[in-house]
Amino acid sequence: MSFDPTTAALRFGTGTGPLVPPPADTQALLDGLNARDTMARRFEIALFNDLLPEMRDYRGQQRRRQMASDVKRQGEDDRLKAMRRSNRQAQLSALGATVARWVDTPHGFRERLVAFWADHFTVVGKLPALRHAAPSYVEEAIRPNITGKFEDLLIAAVPHPMMLVYLDQFQSVGPGSRAAKEGERGLNENLAREVLELHTLGVDGSYTQNDVRQLAELFTGLSARYRDGFFFAPSQAEPGAETVLGKTYGGGRPRLSDIHQVLRDLARHPDTARHIARKLAVHFVSDDPDTALVDHIAAAYSATDGDLMASYAALLEHPAAWETIPQKVRQPFDFLAAAIRALGVDGKRVARLSPQVVLRGFVRPMIAMGQTWHQPSGPDGWPEQAEYWLTPQALATRIEWSMKAPPVLQPDLPDPRQFVKATLGERASEALIFAAGAAETRAAGVAMTLISPEFQRR
Known part of the structure; x- marks a missing residue:
């Protein structure tokens, strides 16, 4: 491997610039991930939980508008529009702060990895009160967890309110649950399918439709509301045990710990190692990466039960990562x-x-x-x-x-x-x-x- 500071700054960082020197070597790239996160402090983006009071106010205003008489509706509409305008400005401010971080950071690899994992665990604010909250989700669930085990990142992202709403999990109830008997809502498989297909094993992973169904039933109970964000609702959970990839979870009183355990097991699966390794290689090196590079990252991931720092080190130490011809188009x-x-x-x-x-x-x-x-x-x-x-x-x-x-x-x-x-x-x-x-x-x-x-x- 021949380290080149310019290649390091362009391929694994946020670019070159006259105000910040490029990294000195691959160890500097890795050390930067564990350095103090000065960019987050200098250019602040609110955490998701900090936005909950505003979301509750917005939802309350929506209800007041719906219940208002024709005479009062215009005033309620004006207040709702002002809240929407404030939310849009907050989102634009978050974009400006994110650009500022990329511009000033001495540790560009960190910013690139935050963006990579935010895309891996994509969310979109589907409800009006959440449309501006994706940057706060990234700040809360993604950014603090990019240097630990993948399972910890997975557990932070999957049950997050933004993910639960985006993939309709907050409306999913077990067919045999108390909530199903009292209402019309049913089982929703969206989150379970995306966790297996996108977040862990990959589209070619060794799972079946039955695994999707069983995981969806295990996920029932994961929910969110404006009052307190994430919460676990046993009344929505499917009673009994569920079997995912041949392993049984639950069986007693529904517990959040059973969901955490299946996520940990999925994170440590060999298919997940391969899927994550290939995604890292594709994002940073080439749309069609060298098989040896993918194998090397996957081996490091598996040997450490999904340690992300070990996976990044494997990416950076492989010669294929330092090909002189740039192959990735900047988004x-x-x-x-x-x-x-x-x-x-x-x-x-x-x-x-x-x-x-x-x-x-x-x-x-x-x-x-x-x-x-x-x-x-x-x-x-x-x-x-x-x-x-x-x-x-x-x-x-x-x-x-x-x-x-x-x-x-x-x-x-x-x-x-x-x-x-x-x-x-x-x-x-x-x-x-x-x-x-x-x-x-x-x-x-x-x-x-x-x-x-x-x-x-x-």
Whole structure:
């Protein structure tokens, strides 16, 4: 393996930039994961549980509006609209804080892994009161758990209220439960299916439809409400034991610990090791990764019962991870954040941008590039394949943003001849260096670097 600081910053970090030096070696990448999380403290995003009072207020306002007379309804509508506007601004502020973290961080591998696991455990705020809460879910369930065992991350994400609502688990009741006898709700298999297919064993994993059904019955009791977030409801749980992948769980009084145990067992399954290993290799290295790289990560994962630090170390130590030819296309958020970092814009300045500027400069361009922040089309998250992101409209938007945004974000643009070398190092081709230096203006030269194939891929 030949370590290259520029490759490390581009492939495993949030990009190069004049304000933060690249990592010195692979150990620095790993050490950064356990370093103090200064970015979370500098650019705060509220935890999900901190939003519960606002969610209760929003739900209460919805009910008041529904019960209001025609005379009073306009006033209730106005209050509801004001709450929606406040929620949208909070979401935009969270996006600005996330970009600021990517721009300022000395530990880019951490930010990349947070994004990777947030996508692995995708949620979308389906109910109006939850539409702005996905960043808080990531802050609460994902970010604190990316360096421990995978089972701990799984247990933090799967029963989280955002996941339970997104996959309709909070409405699922066991067919033989007391709740089923008193109402019309029935069993919902969404969460069980996605846990097996997406979160653990993988679509080709060794499970059957019966395993999905049994796991769905075991999951009954997992629920959420505005008053207190997550709670376990024995009255909704299916009585009796359930058998998943040949192992029996429960059988007595319904217990949350039985659900935690099945998640731990699924996390340690060989199919999960293979699934997680391949996803890491695909995300960081190649859409079609070297089989030996996947095998190496999977072996480290299995040998340590899913220790994530051991899995990351296996990824970084394998020669295939350091191929000099960049193969991964930057997704829109990655592209924008890396460009801003390369320009030397200070994170505090990004975090201070108004919601309107964030909307115009980040949200709308990302949508045009094919990525609505925290709103993928399904629970499988964002596609990794290059062709999904390299559409004519997406490329046109990347070019337009590269021409217009840098002078606004960084009025004192760098010399393009220095910028291209500082940003891409040895990756910059002679043709790109010449073209950037020959540009008529600094803005054109900087844009040429940002829209180059060398920058678009990591």
